[in-house]
Amino acid sequence: MIINQEQIRELAAQGKRLDGRELQEYRSPIKVDLNISWTAEGSSQVQIGETVVMAGVKLSLEKPYNDTPDEGGIMINSELTPLSSSEYESGPPGIKSIELARVIDRGIREAKAIDMKKLCITPGEKAWFVTVDIITINDAGNLFDTAGIAVLAALKTAHYPVVNSETGAINYKEKTDQSLPLTKEPVSVTVYKVNGKFLVDPTIQEEKSADARLTIASDKKGTISAIQKGGDAPLSLEETDAMIQIALEKATYLRKELNKFVN
Amino acid sequence: MSQVLINERDIVIPGQVLAEGLDYLPGENTYRKDDKIFANVLGITSLPGRVVKVTPLSGPYTPKVGDKIIGQVGDILMSGWRIGTGTAYTAVLNVKDASSRFIKSGEDLSRILAIGDYAVVKITKVTSQNLIDLTMREPGLRRINGGRIMKINSHKVPRVIGKKASMINLIKDNTGCDITVGQNGLVWLRGSAEGEILAEKAIKLIEQKSHEEGLTDKMEKFLHENKGNIVVDKKFRREEGEESQSEESFSEEDQ
Numbered sequence: 321m322i323i324n325q326e327q328i329r330e331l332a333a334q335g336k337r338l339d340g341r342e343l344q345e346y347r348s349p350i351k352v353d354l355n356i357s358w359t360a361e362g363s364s365q366v367q368i369g370e371t372v373v374m375a376g377v378k379l380s381l382e383k384p385y386n387d388t389p390d391e392g393g394i395m396i397n398s399e400l401t402p403l404s405s406s407e408y409e410s411g412p413p414g415i416k417s418i419e420l421a422r423v424i425d426r427g428i429r430e431a432k433a434i435d436m437k438k439l440c441i442t443p444g445e446k447a448w449f450v451t452v453d454i455i456t457i458n459d460a461g462n463l464f465d466t467a468g469i470a471v472l473a474a475l476k477t478a479h480y481p482v483v484n485s486e487t488g489a490i491n492y493k494e495k496t497d498q499s500l501p502l503t504k505e506p507v508s509v510t511v512y513k514v515n516g517k518f519l520v521d522p523t524i525q526e527e528k529s530a531d532a533r534l535t536i537a538s539d540k541k542g543t544i545s546a547i548q549k550g551g552d553a554p555l556s557l558e559e560t561d562a563m564i565q566i567a568l569e570k571a572t573y574l575r576k577e578l579n580k581f582v583n
Numbered sequence: 584m585s586q587v588l589i590n591e592r593d594i595v596i597p598g599q600v601l602a603e604g605l606d607y608l609p610g611e612n613t614y615r616k617d618d619k620i621f622a623n624v625l626g627i628t629s630l631p632g633r634v635v636k637v638t639p640l641s642g643p644y645t646p647k648v649g650d651k652i653i654g655q656v657g658d659i660l661m662s663g664w665r666i667g668t669g670t671a672y673t674a675v676l677n678v679k680d681a682s683s684r685f686i687k688s689g690e691d692l693s694r695i696l697a698i699g700d701y702a703v704v705k706i707t708k709v710t711s712q713n714l715i716d717l718t719m720r721e722p723g724l725r726r727i728n729g730g731r732i733m734k735i736n737s738h739k740v741p742r743v744i745g746k747k748a749s750m751i752n753l754i755k756d757n758t759g760c761d762i763t764v765g766q767n768g769l770v771w772l773r774g775s776a777e778g779e780i781l782a783e784k785a786i787k788l789i790e791q792k793s794h795e796e797g798l799t800d801k802m803e804k805f806l807h808e809n810k811g812n813i814v815v816d817k818k819f820r821r822e823e824g825e826e827s828q829s830e831e832s833f834s835e836e837d838q
Contacts, residue, residue, distance in 0.1 A: 323732055326729065327731045334776070336776045338780075339780065340777070
């Protein structure tokens with residue numbers, strides 16, 4: 321028995337939650353700290369309730385991939401640090417950490433949020449590659465949404481470093497005022513199905529009591545760029561529709577919260 | 584010439600000299616070296632008579648005989664259950680101590696307590712090697728079903744219960760919840776959804792403000808302000824007399 325699982329499922333059926341929140345209510349405060357690291361080109365720390373996630377953006381010049389000689393690239397990694405939960409251990413990334421990174425990566429990549437062509441400097445030779453690191457500080461549930469906002473905030477604040485025009489060397493200590501070519505701002509919202517009801521922003525206990533989850537990344541216009549399903553229970557077409565509606569609605573809310581801190 | 588160097592309810596750090604001279608006695612969490620008494624932990628001092636004691640502010644729970652605790656079943660053994668106590672040491676509940684009814688050999692033990700279940704149990708024996716024996720054969724001791732479980736710092740348990748269980752009764756009366764506090768810091772609440780939320784908030788508040796004085800009055804105010812439209816329904820409260828007796832063993836003196 322997972323702690324309080326029975327109670328969570330029972331309350332969910334009545335449309336209630338263990339901590340008294342509405343089913344589709346995020347925890348407060350939602351807090352975004354920007355530029356928390358001076359070594360990264362862009363960084364942020366996002367807090368939703370007690371969950372805290374850090375994200376950092378590094379830029380480097382590399383040779384483009386052979387199949388896309390005129391494009392740069394993006395790579396997102398995540399680390400679930402042992403300090404964020406007693407369940408995580410150091411060492412090679414586990415399945416949860418890989419999934420987190422891939423879901424966030426897909427949301428950004430498939431939305432074509434960064435104009436990859438603008439990252440290219442000399443086709444076939446030199447292009448900017450964006451590396452994003454997600455580091456969890458405290459896992460109190462809903463890492464997906466928190467990490468999604470953290471990565472977006474970090475990308476929005478990222479500025480190119482100064483490149484020496486003669487030698488081509490990057491001076492990471494100085495930043496230009498040119499920011500990344502962000503065309504869209506995908507926000508991902510994870511909707512959980514618990515005992516037939518849908519809820520967002522779960523606590524750890526709620527995450528563990530859930531039947532299924534659906535992470536939906538969407539941009540400002542409501543265009544969906546990525547969907548990831550998790551959990552054991554199947555979802556019907558109607559349920560998926562309902563979850564997407566909730567996700568789009570909540571994405572607007574999260575975007576509004578984020579925009580209080582970044583423009 | 585003996586003298587005590589601290590006041591009642593001072594916060595002291597490990598290694599701090601609490602008293603000099605042989606007229607004072609080292610109590611809990613203190614030790615004597617030469618003619619001085621030192622603190623062993625970070626905590627609050629108390630001076631009952633000539634004894635110098637320190638009540639720790641945090642740290643793990645130490646199992647003691649007679650403590651009522653809430654444990655989780657970790658494994659089913661040949662003739663009993665292994666129960667997690669929330670400490671580094673697990674405890675064993677033997678079948679003969681699990682029920683007043685006779686349990687036949689070969690009976691399915693998971694029907695009484697399954698792996699993952701929580702139970703209110705009492706510690707009957709702690710050996711020097713920290714092997715812990717439990718019993719579930721007293722009134723009020725049983726398997727937990729329904730309600731919710733929360734965790735608090737085990738050192739704040741006496742404050743949550745209060746003098747002669749005054750604090751816990753105050754919360755029970757105002758929220759209509761049945762509340763069982765385990766000495767290991769696990770608390771079992773059962774009541775209406777709103778009642779449970781308020782009770783959980785109240786207990787967290789006590790944990791936070793445990794060092795403040797006049798806490799019962801503050802809690803009374805808090806509960807009245809936040810009570811809202813919670814209907815105090817006695818259906819969750821246990822029958823008077825049946826188990827309320829066991830609450831007495833809980834009530835430790837207010838710090």
